[in-house]
Amino acid sequence: MKNKNIAIDGPAGAGKSTIAKSIAKKLQIVYVDTGAMYRAVALYFIRQNIDTESREEIQKACDSLEITIDYKNGEQQVILNNENVTNLLRKEEVGNMASAVAKHYEVRKKMVELQQNLAKIRTVIMDGRDIGTVVLPDAGLKIYLTASSRERAKRRWNELSLKGIPCNIDEIEQDIKARDKQDMNREISPLCQAEDAVLVDSSQMSIEEVIDRIIALYLERLERG
Ligand code: CDP
Numbered sequence: 001m002k003n004k005n006i007a008i009d010g011p012a013g014a015g016k017s018t019i020a021k022s023i024a025k026k027l028q029i030v031y032v033d034t035g036a037m038y039r040a041v042a043l044y045f046i047r048q049n050i051d052t053e054s055r056e057e058i059q060k061a062c063d064s065l066e067i068t069i070d071y072k073n074g075e076q077q078v079i080l081n082n083e084n085v086t087n088l089l090r091k092e093e094v095g096n097m098a099s100a101v102a103k104h105y106e107v108r109k110k111m112v113e114l115q116q117n118l119a120k121i122r123t124v125i126m127d128g129r130d131i132g133t134v135v136l137p138d139a140g141l142k143i144y145l146t147a148s149s150r151e152r153a154k155r156r157w158n159e160l161s162l163k164g165i166p167c168n169i170d171e172i173e174q175d176i177k178a179r180d181k182q183d184m185n186r187e188i189s190p191l192c193q194a195e196d197a198v199l200v201d202s203s204q205m206s207i208e209e210v211i212d213r214i215i216a217l218y219l220e221r222l223e224r225g
């Protein structure tokens with residue numbers, strides 16, 4: 001396998017980040033969470049009250065925002081204009097805005113460049129929506145990780161309930177479906193399975209089963225050379 005990078009794409013709540021983080025530790029490679037980068041752009045748009053439908057405002061925003069990636073104790077940190085915003089990115093509001101800003105060419109161009117540069121200097125496992133199709137088209141292993149929208153909503157509901165946040169599973173599923181629709185139907189780099197990606201449906205699989213399956217595929221490819 002010439003290129004040792006792993007690309008994981010799939011819809012929200014499929015388990016990409018949980019699984020990619022764990023595989024990175026086991027294989028001693030670097031985990032790159034590209035969703036967090038789009039979320040940081042979204043945070044900037046929210047703070048500056050930028051109109052996501054105005055080309056002029058989007059271009060101006062892209063020119064004035066700087067995102068850099070750092071690692072602290074092995075965890076990815078996202079720096080937005082010199083401020084570490086890593087802990088401000090997980091809110092639902094930021095995720096929805098991320099999906100709205102991510103459809104724009106100016107934003108994607110900037111993020112893809114940053115992501116490709118990260119992969120130039122290290123072996124990575126990178127997750128997102130366009131990693132196998134656009135960012136790392138030569139990745140040695142590409143996975144399209146998915147699960148039913150009901151199962152993904154259940155997972156989000158579990159996460160929020162554990163934190164004591166009241167929520168409704170039907171509303172979460174509606175939100176997930178709306179984000180899927182937006183990500184799969186946008187003009188530029190829509191979420192889709194790369195031709196050479198392996199499909200893994202985790203609806204009936206535990207986290208450990210998914211991790212074992214992906215590592216087995218990776219080792220098999222490494223052995224094949
Ligand atoms: O964690 P979750 O799956 O909910 O979302 P995320 O990976 O943090 O990504 C947030 C949003 O950023 C997604 O809904 C996509 O619209 C966008 N995104 C993208 O367009 N391309 C990527 N490579 C990663 C994220």
Ligand code: CDP
Pocket residue numbers: 010011012013014015016017018019155156159202205206207210
């Ligand atoms: O990154 P992405 O949005 O694809 O998903 P995630 O944030 O990694 O996973 C969403 C939730 O689903 C987490 O709480 C995981 O622990 C859970 N999960 C699961 O229960 N079973 C799986 N096979 C994969 C993830």
